[in-house]
Amino acid sequence: MPKVAIVVLADTDTHEGLGRVVNAMEAVKEFKDAHDDVQLIFDGAGPKWIPELEKPDHMAHGLYVAVKDRISGACDFCAGAFGVKDQVVACGVKLTGEYDGHPSFKKLVSQGYQVITF
Secondary structure (H helix, E strand, O other): OOOEEEEEOOOOOOHHHHHHHHHHHHHHHHHHHOEEEEEEEEEEOHHHHHHHHOOOOOOOOOHHHHHHHHHEEEEEHHHHHHOOOOHHOOOOOOOOOEEEOOOHHHHHHOOOOOEEOO
């Protein structure tokens, strides 16, 4: 069974960023539907997506809801740096900061996860 960590780094400011977050969530959904071990992590500018995708009228809200149970966290440092830390927490997403305030990708790789970034 594959172990995959999918990381959203895309910003909310462009149509290209929307394509990246949607493709990331589609990939998570594919692994989830196959009953694989998959995690979704929001890092870099990615945490900005969480409050956007929580909006019921967002075009990708349904896909977000379908994969929300696979979100393992959002980068604590980056959520703060991009000004969405309180919003991310209010959305029920855990902040992760095992390595200098950021998610530990070494830990994921050591646990056998393949890391895919969008």
